Amino acid sequence: MFLLLFLLSVSVFALFSILPGDPARLTCGKACTPVIIEQNRHRLGLDEPPLTQYVKFVSGIFVGRTFSPDSPQPIKCEAPCLGYSFTRHEEVMAIIARSAPVTLFLAIGAFVLWISVGLTLGIIAALNRGRWGDRLIMGISLVGYSMPSFFIGLVLIFFVIIKWKFLPFPSYISPWENPFQFFQTMLLPWIVLASLYAAFYIRLTRNQVLEVLGDDYVRTARAKGLPERRVVVRHALRAGLTPIVTAAGLDLAGLLGGAIISENIFSLPGLGSLAVTSITDSDLPIITGLTLLTASIIIFANLVVDLLYAVVDPRVRIA
């Protein structure tokens, strides 16, 4: 895992250092001269060889670093230091830390919503296989699956907010300041984000449950004379849903990197919006930091999912 993180950081760093667009030029402003660009380049540490830059970047994560140490106002960046944005004149870590909770709330809310809806409807569809309940649910899920989330988002904004005025215009506020407004703002983003995943999870759950219901040990459970409810819940679902729920952890981790479309539609100041603005501004330190952070979350989530799976499935445990 550490090897993976190392390789990842190297490639991210290499990618951004060969990318066109000179950060020194961008931070220069209107009255720009080659001399100022050169000074900026030195202040940003961009005049050093790439390897030195990389070593400084990585050591910054662990022990912190100081930018432009020989200038009159050196910028001290405490560990963990992911870099310094000269466009925003702020530490990358601080910017990310400000945006991360928004994305976290968005992702977790959507996760809860899509898992509960996806699993419930998937199970109902499987238990009513071939009947109208199944067909209805599968129809809805097909529609949900095939509609792009920005379209669903715009339709919801148009009807729920503009036309029917059920909800005020979204304006993000932390749940600790004003929980009610927080929920009003987050409700639609949750629905939009969850709809895509829920549709997929309905299908996944339905197939999985149908497969498990035909398994021999479910027949054994029936032959014991257990009530059908217990057969389905304790025997079939326990075995069938475990892989789904653990795998869902990966999707959650992917969302933590920023739900770009949903955040932009509803102008939520999360990591997704941050990524988009930083790319438009060519704010390389932020993009590097974000990429590294997102990738680390996913790698970490992978590990957690694997460990979790060993906890719930005794066959995976190492003797």
Added chain:
Amino acid sequence: MIEERIAPIRGSLERPFLSVTNLSVSFPTEDGLVQAVDGVSLSLERGKTLAIVGESGSGKSVTAQAIMGLVNRKAAKVSGEIWLDGQELLRLPQDEVQELMGSEIAMIFQDPMSSLHPFYRIGDQIVEAIQAHRQLGPKEARAETIEMLRHVGIPAVERRVDAYPHQLSGGMRQRVMIAMALINSPQLLIADEPTTALDVTVQAQILELISSLQDEFGTTVILITHDLGIVADVADDVAVMYGGRIVELASTTTLYDRPEMPYTLGLLSSVPRMDRKLPERLDPIRGNPPSPIKLPKGCVFQPRCDYWERVPGDACKTDRPELLESEPDHFVRCHLKIEERQQISRDVRQILAGGTQ
């Protein structure tokens, strides 16, 4: 109906312990109606063993599952009557069937590898079977579980009771299944190919275990198998099934001494035997079992039968033969004349015994 009149109800005038009359099971599918079981009638006295023998798709497993109550009533059409100890099972409401399953009737399945739940400890799975039918505290249930596991011959029980199924061998798992089936002292035990998935050396042990437990608890057993070789030692009666029907029904000794239905003869010729010299090659039944969607119009075995041309006219191609009594307690479904099929039977057995070729 004719089937009912000739239904082999033996013994006293009272209904025997298990009596199946005219049982039919069919599954509507997109390709057509699958007639899995068609008019099966049989009966069994308490404490006896009936073997149901047949190829894959002969309807033997579905018959067993129908008796057990495991056939999904929504997906299948089931008709006929199944009387067990004075109760008609097919007309019982689902919750009462559930009450019988696992307590009065228990079942052992073919594949012990997949029949136990992979996520739960074997002890807990047996405890669950106890508590489904009896009010018993966790400690008492566990003690009883350990006792039963020891009884079915699992070594180091105190340790194994908390093992997961994947930590046990196939034979051990089948022993666990047997323990689970017998834990509530069922009256009727249905063993659906209990040895098919096991090593040959373990097969004999498992059969031995089943019959010794049967003697001990006085359980009535239905043994489903495709292996005529294992039937002789354990069964009192044998029903040979083909194409969803019983084609020959007799006591085990009668069936081995004087088989009459050409299909039974074919089955016996396909069993490898160490004590037999000639013929050197096994004599398999040619062709394949019929599709349960499109059964032949006449005798279902006719396309694979070597003797149908001996029947005058095309009776074997046009008429379904009835299951008729050929001698007392020996029922055969065949158009051939009794003397003729007895002669065929003698000839075939002589070849099998290594006489003239």
